[in-house]
Amino acid sequence: MNAIVLPNRRIEDWKYSDLRNAVDESAVAAAPTAAWTMASVEGAADIADLPAIMPRGEHGAMAELAIAAAKAGPYVRVAKGERAAVHLHLVEGGHGRALIVVEDGASLVLRETVRAADFANIAVEIVIGKGARLDHVRHAPQHDTVQLADYAVQVADGGQYCAQLMNFGSKLARTELHVVLEGEHAEAVIGGAAVLSGTRHSDVTIHVDHAVGNSKSRQSFRYVAGGHSRAIYQGKVTVRQRADGSDSMQTAKGILLGERAEIDLKPELEILADDVKCAHGAAVGDLDADSLFYLRSRGVPESEARSLLIRAFLEDAVTGIEDEKIRSEIWSAVEAALPAAMEPAP
């Protein structure tokens, strides 16, 4: 544990998130086991405590450390054909791990929130069975520490994984998602937004692996960065050899509001089969001048017009949340974070 080398900008995958500059190696080594509480459990979910897990999915470097270092972690299981909704709440930081299993034909709405304000490094293993569905909403509020979360998701035939990642930034915040579409007609729909202010940082790094053909993935992210903040999207789609009929789409859009803010986008494609439909688009820019003019010509003051357009831009990112209650909660968080992000830099 004393010989940890933290990922840093010299490692391509961590180019925009230099962990070595954000946290001490000794602090990482000394971190305790993270603690979750079940804020609510509805429906037929079995909850247990797991003394150890054998990771099966693909994880990032820090997640491997979390799995090795954490001494306990929750296990959520939804049995065949059952339905459930679970709210996981991270109350204490440190190294954490969890295992979520949604068996064939079952469905789970998983809501994840974070209270822990100290260093957190969690690894979550998610297994989605045939025809099963997981709706995953992660809400990471503003913090000023290092917050790392890593998910390895495996989706079987006809399974669906829908994730919504809402980030409000931290000293260094990184959410890593490794999704493997292991069966035909497996689907991953991943979206989210980041609203950042001050010197906050948010990094979303995603790898969707189309292991077999006729699978589908969608990614859509919207970023708003004010002040000195930095928003990062690194998304990679792999289509393996013979995974014909794979269909993938990635979009990442950002608006810079602060003079000193930065947005880095890296939508990557790795295609090894020929009968595929893969596209990506990425754009960074200011608000559309024509739309602004349209609103102003109708008497809407500039500041109001800007805020209206930014809200419209971000709204696209939350429409994917099916649960109305969760959606309105997330939207209130966006509304609350916006004024700081729109503040002119000091």
Added chain:
Amino acid sequence: MAAVSETKKTVAELGEKYKYGFVTDIEMERAPKGLNEDVVRFISAKKGEPDWMLQWRLGAYRRWREMTEPTWARVHYPKIDYEDAYYYAAPKTTAKPKGLDEVDPKLLETYKKLGIPLHEQKLLAGVAVDAVFDSVSVATTFKAKLEEAGVIFCPISEAIREHGDLVRKYLGSVVPVTDNFFATLNSAVFSDGTFVYVPKGVRCPMELSTYFRINASETGQFERTLIIADEGSYVSYLEGCTAPKRDEHQLHAAVVELIALEGAEIKYSTVQNWYPGDEEGKGGIYNFVTKRGDCRGARSKISWTQVETGSAITWKYPSCILRGEGSVGEFYSIAITNHFQQADTGTKMIHLGKNTRSRIISKGISAGKAQNTYRGLVSVHPKAANARNYTQCDSLLIGRECGAHTVPYIEARNKTARVEHEATTSKIAEDQLFYCTSRGIPQEEAVALIVNGFCREVLQQLPMEFAVEAQKLVGISLEGSVA
């Protein structure tokens, strides 16, 4: 249509053979095998270089010794033994030829096979050729006409001797000696290359063209190109490459530096059809090239156009540093890989100045068992207010065993900047092929036709002389890609 039929004919004539796979038997003068300070001194002495140049080379060599070969690109090749190669090879000549008549007839024949009719160049007008045969430039035409305009177009070894101040001022100012492993190696051992200087306000009266050719077995070719367009000038430069067929891999590590001062424009076009290796992936050129342009002055413009069909491995990122206010950078690229070829190519657009604009159009075509990667960076620095970029990169896959990859980086640090990136990956649609074949167009010709259509936006950027050749190359390169 004519070009396509012609392609078909050419392919038939070639009988699946690489057209330029012949070896000219000319006595070569070589430096001892391996790389050490003495070899660097030998090269410098052979070129009759001043001391500052030797010191520059030695500095690069010492630095190179401390560097490690980059491994981030998506290319795989056995480890190169840098000690097992010759770093200098030149046709043995006693005196410099004064005219074409004095040039070794065997050399002239080589050019003929390559399709560079040196004799005819004079009559055909429009293109001046400075042909580099391995390491020494052997013939330069149209020198007088260029001299009249004040344009300097000569081998870089000559420029070092005769225009030392200019070379010293600009050499290594775009690609520093310490830039990367291959550029540093080039700085130490570059044998020759091209130097162009276009004076203030001059529009270069013709398109400048250089054909490079790797000939001697087991020699790497390390050319160095330096082009300076002074205030308000314009120059268009064409680079074409062909190399003979050989079994062992050959290393090519060139450095190209472009400098555009205020209001100047440089258009740099490349058609690279070096030996790609055979159908089993045996042999072929390793093309590890550093190309970079610096838009140093306001309203300057640098435009790169490349058609990459050859080489076993291509590692190349022609880039633009947009320093001057309102400067413009462009990158148009076609990269075709077939059989076991690997290409990792793209560009960097570094927006430093206000109101800078850049445009990237990249078309990657992958067939057989080839891997084709676009890797690009668009970076907008905090002071680059109103910077604009548009990037489009499309990949076309032909066959089930090839790969097409896209790795774009966008880094925006100015709120008034606008950066847009789009990418698609697709295959040749069955209905497109069916449409063509049902009208009596043979399948192979149909593929060439569709691919040429896919590349149209880039082909349009090429000067006439190259556009025709490039269209044919597209067809030839994809030979045997459809069952």
